[in-house]
Amino acid sequence: MxxxxxxxxxxxxxxxxxxxxxxxxxxxxxxxxxxxxxxxxxxxxxxxxxxxxxxxxxxxxxxxxxxxxxxxxxxxxxxxxxxxxxxxxxxxxxxxxxxxxxxxxxxxxxxxxxxxxxxxxxxxxxxxxxxxxxxxxxxxxxxxxxxxxxxxxxxxxAAAEALVEDAAAAPASMPLDPPTGEDVARVAAILAAAERPLVLAGRGAWISGAGEAARALASRLGALTATSGLGAGFFGDDAAALGIAGGWASERTAHLIEQADVVLVLGARLNQFTMRFGHSFGGAARVIQVDVAAGPTSPAVTDFVQGDARLTAEALLAAVEPRDGGHRWSTIAADAALRAHDARDDGEPTAPDGRLDPRSLCRTLDRILPADRTIVQDGGHFIGWAPGYLHVPAPNRLIMVGTAYQTIGLGFPSAVGAARALPDSTIVLCTGDGGALMALADLDSFIRTARRAVIVVFNDAAYGAEIHQYAVRGIDSRPMMIEEVDFAAVAAAFGARSATIASLGDLTAVEHWLASDDDGVLLLDCKISQQVVAPYMQEIVAVATGSR
Incomplete structure (x- = not known):
């Protein structure tokens, strides 16, 4: 038995x-x-x-x-x-x-x-x-x-004999919730009357397989498109795609999103980050949320549809008429929308303290990393750099385990799961020095598991998020500091390739390795500055201190 x-x-x-x-x-x-x-x-x-x-x-x-x-x-x-x-x-x-x-x-x-x-x-x-x-x-x-x-x-x-049972049935597929006909007609009428429609997709839209229908619907409406952080890459490189909304948006993207008079939200929960603490959308915007949740997940929602994102997008696609060129917002705003997500400060080669500027570092990495990449992120102040500067091919190619619970230290093991799921992709793990030290045991696991990977350690010798949120308010910074760690030496001890990156010129050797057919894991110990603060962090501090 x-x-x-x-x-x-x-x-x-x-x-x-x-x-x-x-x-x-x-x-x-x-x-x-x-x-x-x-x-x-x-x-x-x-x-x-x-x-x-x-x-x-x-x-x-x-x-x-x-x-x-x-x-x-x-x-x-x-x-x-x-x-x-x-x-x-x-x-x-x-x-x-x-x-x-x-x-x-x-x-x-x-x-x-x-x-x-x-x-x-x-x-x-x-x-x-x-x-x-x-x-x-x-x-x-x-x-x-x-x-x-x-x-x-x-x-x-655990080792006891089990009684004979019938074979367990495979779990039934999760039933999909179609929207009601009344909801479809109501939302279609709102979209038809919109002058500046925006379609915003989240991870739920990706999970439901709504990509084709959502893109076709946006095209028919002449809408601009955007995503939540977890939906990054959903609309690809379409000319009307503004990239990520909220805290990681470029100023141009944020400005265009704020102009939308109707926002159709497919499978995104509209958390405070996507909403920029309530400032993402204009005050008069109609915000239509489509979600499998029982009700709206944000006070910004004016109209709620309970339903599967794909089924709802398909129903709306059949219910709305194509908009002619003269009244298509995607045409009117075409110049501003084109590559709006990339319209951000490239930074300087080095910051005033002589250490790397993370903006120019990420811009350079984006150029030399393979296009077939899966970005895995730990938590910390650095978390805004990769989504802002590194191209994300699809929502399942930006993995951020820890953001919902606001934890750090899960980067190395998250990369293990991504490497098993997508073995043919180059895994790009972005972590801070604090999170890397917290998860150090599973650096070994990742090196053993990944076929081909690059680890980018944003090493500012500090818990950067705490520095930028609390030290600036006069709180003693000493508990926020980390004595500088030589992660290149640590990675080499675990059997990985490694390099210390103190200047952009140090990336030349990396470029040569990436251009080869070699498998393995390469860790880059990037000595970044504490003086360059991510825009999303500036916004958090402004809200916390009451200046916004």
């Missing part, structure tokens, strides 16, 4: 091919069953947080479910920060963990179900009688509700 662990793996086989984890007492039997399944790929990470972050990034990059696994107790609690991130970001994944035995708790056990519940994650605990059924229920819940779930294996059941 099959064991409980083997039965769990049998139920996972139809829905995933990827498992990320750290082995311990509580999941040893589960991982033994995973390795016995030829269709499952197990990637060992070095910290339990990395297992969940990698599974999260794998889904964001591929759209396919992944499994993370840790032991019980300390292994489980080590994974809580990325679990909270996955819950808040609406990422479906399954975290398989050991748990207290059915005979009772031990001195080192904690109530893992309650801990997970506090983060918003539901726990499914298997039994010897129904391990397949419980696993299938956990997977279906994760997929249907777009949630991270915990699948717990009591310690005394």
């Amino acid at each position: 099959a064991t409980v662990s083997a039965s769990i793996v049998s139920a996972l086989l139809p829905v995933t091919s990827e498992v990320f984890g750290v082995m311990g007492n509580g999941n040893a039997h589960f991982l033994d069953a995973v390795l016995a399944a030829p269709s499952l790929q197990y990637t060992a990470v070095r910290h339990e947080a990395g297992a969940v972050a990698a599974a999260d990034a794998y889904f964001r990059a591929s759209g396919r479910l992944a499994v993370a696994t840790t032991t019980y107790g300390a292994g489980f609690t080590n994974a809580l920060t990325p679990l909270a991130e996955a819950v808040q970001a609406g990422i479906p994944l399954v975290l398989v963990v050991g748990d207290a035995p059915t005979t009772g708790v031990r001195p080192w056990d904690v109530d893992q179900t309650q801990v997970a519940k506090g983060l918003g994650a539901t726990t499914f605990t298997v039994s010897a009688g129904r391990p397949r059924a419980v696993t299938a229920a956990a997977v279906e819940h994760a997929v249907r509700h777009r949630e991270a779930v915990v699948l717990a294996i009591p310690y005394d059941l």
Whole structure:
């Protein structure tokens, strides 16, 4: 007879091919069953947080479910920060963990179900009688509700024989919500009357497959287009595409977005970042949000449609008439819209303190990095440079695990998941020195996993976000400083190629490597200035201090 662990793996086989984890007492039997399944790929990470972050990034990059696994107790609690991130970001994944035995708790056990519940994650605990059924229920819940779930294996059941069960049915596809005919007619009338329509797409539009319909709808309306940060690249290089809205927008993009009289929002939650703290849209703009949520997610929304982004865009495409050239905003504003996202300060080769200007660094990197790239970002002040200066091919090519929960230190393990999801793409990991030090264990994991990758460490010898938010207000900066680390030496010790970048000229050697066919991981320790402040950070400080 099959064991409980083997039965769990049998139920996972139809829905995933990827498992990320750290082995311990509580999941040893589960991982033994995973390795016995030829269709499952197990990637060992070095910290339990990395297992969940990698599974999260794998889904964001591929759209396919992944499994993370840790032991019980300390292994489980080590994974809580990325679990909270996955819950808040609406990422479906399954975290398989050991748990207290059915005979009772031990001195080192904690109530893992309650801990997970506090983060918003539901726990499914298997039994010897129904391990397949419980696993299938956990997977279906994760997929249907777009949630991270915990699948717990009591310690005394992991190697126990499981009762014979019928094969678990594959989870049903998540039903799509079509808009009502009344909503379609109402929104079509608003769009038809618009003089300066804007279509803004988020990650939800990408997940729903709304790209073709959204682009066709914008073209028919003569609309300009923009995206949320998580929707970057959705509209490609279309002449009417303004790029990212909100804090990462160029001044030209922000000005055009503010002029829109009707904004159709497809699959974007309109958080404070996209909304620039309420200043993205003009005060008189009609803001129509299309989302699977139960109601509007921002006070700026004037009209809400509950529905799938693709189905709604297709219905609107059939309901609106093409606009003639003289009344198309995309034609009237064509000169201003063209490459608006790129219309930003290139910076200087070096800042006044002699260190690199991150703007000119990123502009140079954009030129020499391969076009087939997947940008993975950790959190920190530097997070605004890459989306502003590096071309993003599509929404699944900008992975930002940590932004929903506002954490740092998940960059290296996120890159592991992206590398597994998109092995043919060059992974470009952008991290700060603080986040890199926090996640250092999984630098090893990334080097082992990636086929071809470039790590860009924005090394300003500080927690930059704190410097620019609090030191400027008179708070003692000493806790915000980091003694300068030689990340090039660290990466070399782990077996990667590396280079210290103190001037733009130092990138010549990098360009030669990128032009070769060599695989491997190259870390660039970029000595950037603390004196160049990202515009989005200036905006945050202005709001916090009441000057805006």
